[in-house]
Amino acid sequence: MRRVSQKEITEKVKDLCIESAYVLEEDVVKALEDAIGRERSPLGREVLKEIVRNLEIARTDLLPMCQDTGIAVFFVDMGREVMIDGSLEDAIDEGVRQGYRDGYLRKSVCHPITRENTGDNTPAIVHVSIVEGDRVTIRMAPKGAGSENMSRLRMLKPSEGVEGIKGFVVETVKEAGGNPCPPIIVGVGIGGSFEKSAILAKKALLRKIGSANPDGSIAGLERELLERINMLGIGPMGFGGTTTALAVHVETFPCHIASLPVAVNIQCHAARHKEVVI
Amino acid sequence: MKGPVRITPPLSDRDVEVLRAGDRVLITGVLYTARDQAHRRLYELIERGEELPFDIKGQIIYYVGPTPPRPGRIIGSAGPTTSGRMDIYTPKLLEMGLKATIGKGARSRAVIEAMKRYRAVYMACVGGTAALIAKTIKKVDMVCYEDLGTEAIRRLEVEDFPAIVVNDIYGGDLFVQGVERYRKVS
Numbered sequence: 001m002r003r004v005s006q007k008e009i010t011e012k013v014k015d016l017c018i019e020s021a022y023v024l025e026e027d028v029v030k031a032l033e034d035a036i037g038r039e040r041s042p043l044g045r046e047v048l049k050e051i052v053r054n055l056e057i058a059r060t061d062l063l064p065m066c067q068d069t070g071i072a073v074f075f076v077d078m079g080r081e082v083m084i085d086g087s088l089e090d091a092i093d094e095g096v097r098q099g100y101r102d103g104y105l106r107k108s109v110c111h112p113i114t115r116e117n118t119g120d121n122t123p124a125i126v127h128v129s130i131v132e133g134d135r136v137t138i139r140m141a142p143k144g145a146g147s148e149n150m151s152r153l154r155m156l157k158p159s160e161g162v163e164g165i166k167g168f169v170v171e172t173v174k175e176a177g178g179n180p181c182p183p184i185i186v187g188v189g190i191g192g193s194f195e196k197s198a199i200l201a202k203k204a205l206l207r208k209i210g211s212a213n214p215d216g217s218i219a220g221l222e223r224e225l226l227e228r229i230n231m232l233g234i235g236p237m238g239f240g241g242t243t244t245a246l247a248v249h250v251e252t253f254p255c256h257i258a259s260l261p262v263a264v265n266i267q268c269h270a271a272r273h274k275e276v277v278i
Numbered sequence: 279m280k281g282p283v284r285i286t287p288p289l290s291d292r293d294v295e296v297l298r299a300g301d302r303v304l305i306t307g308v309l310y311t312a313r314d315q316a317h318r319r320l321y322e323l324i325e326r327g328e329e330l331p332f333d334i335k336g337q338i339i340y341y342v343g344p345t346p347p348r349p350g351r352i353i354g355s356a357g358p359t360t361s362g363r364m365d366i367y368t369p370k371l372l373e374m375g376l377k378a379t380i381g382k383g384a385r386s387r388a389v390i391e392a393m394k395r396y397r398a399v400y401m402a403c404v405g406g407t408a409a410l411i412a413k414t415i416k417k418v419d420m421v422c423y424e425d426l427g428t429e430a431i432r433r434l435e436v437e438d439f440p441a442i443v444v445n446d447i448y449g450g451d452l453f454v455q456g457v458e459r460y461r462k463v464s
Contacts, residue, residue: 040460041456041459041460043300043442043456047404050404050407050410050440051404051406051407053407053410054404054406054407054408054409054410057409057410057413058355058408058409061409061413062348063345063354063355063408063409063412064345064354064355064408064409065355065406065408065409066355066357066405066406066408067342067343067344067345067354067355067356067357067359067408068343068357068359068408069345104345104346104347104348104354105345105346106343106344106345106346106354106428107427107428108343108428115314115315117426117427119427145360146359146360146382146383146405149360177383177384177453177457178382178383178384178402178453179360179362179382179383179384181382181405181406228463231461231462231463232457232461232463233456233457233458233459233460233461233462234457235456235457235460236404237382237402237404237405238383238384238402238453238456238457239402239442239452239453239456240452240453240455240456240457240458240459240460241456241460242460268405268406269406270406
């Protein structure tokens, strides 16, 4: 067994929180820059340029790229030969507490009914998988509410099939309009169960932008959905244009013979995600 | 695209009459911040017939919850939040003389009708450009509800704050017009 200390996890998580708020991953920056050349609306191009300029200011002036520094979501792949000297959840929450305090990030987590703020952006949302090996991989994706609120889950009838899936995804993006800060990334989870489809959709958002699903038919579905979404005309910030989404990522999982769960998780253009391997 | 229109609150009827959906605007002067919880409290004051903590006539409310400032700075990042969550409170505030709101995303039918009736506009800024917008904020004063943290009402003094008119007083709507122009499906 390899021992990993709670303290080390806390330190790494703290760094992930801070770095993800200030510096956007290269693949997202490149997708935004490429979109400037493709966008047909002059106002849309201006918006995209402002988004890219904002990223520069965030980095150089040490200001979070978006004031909504999100609820902290983690996917942890825990090697089965790893032993932690304490609780993984506690270690992550402490990292979030320190990162959001020392990184001057907004504390956006509250009681669901009283709306009283917890004051330190905890608790984090943590998804854990046990995998082979002696490493711990922690992927963090802070999620803002503007795009999260526009996400949807529907239990389709199996007879609605792939056409039903396409219709639901496009309808969700259309209804979202300018609210989720387009250009967006669309994560789609098809199959599994009620909650599995939602987790698949969220995980799909962590893929590199434009990376295709290894299954050719699903990759074809991704391309078709992206094309249809960009024909909606919503455009950057909903002001009208040809760049509504930068990518559509679809993940699938077998499901019950009587169900067809489909979850659509929408991600704003500040698609923050960072990974660390311990 | 025509150049930006410069405005300075408090706004008169005349100031908003010249604005059209799609116009780019640069604001210099005072903005009041308020979002979910602050609106709830303002609304409770109105229901009890009490006075608001600031004179709302001719003013602009900016829907924002900034990040905390670093030491030596006045504010952190400060981009717009989704305006639709404030829709249920907005018509009453417009009736009381509020002249403009700033956020992101579309407004409800009721808010759009109230803007026509009370001669007010809705503007959006580019969501997620919170660092860029923060640079236009020159002074920050706490007005009230400090216990709400990021959701407190603050008085911002801004210089060349960039926004785009979405809804004008004539029924013009940038979201509807812009999308129609580039839509390729029914």
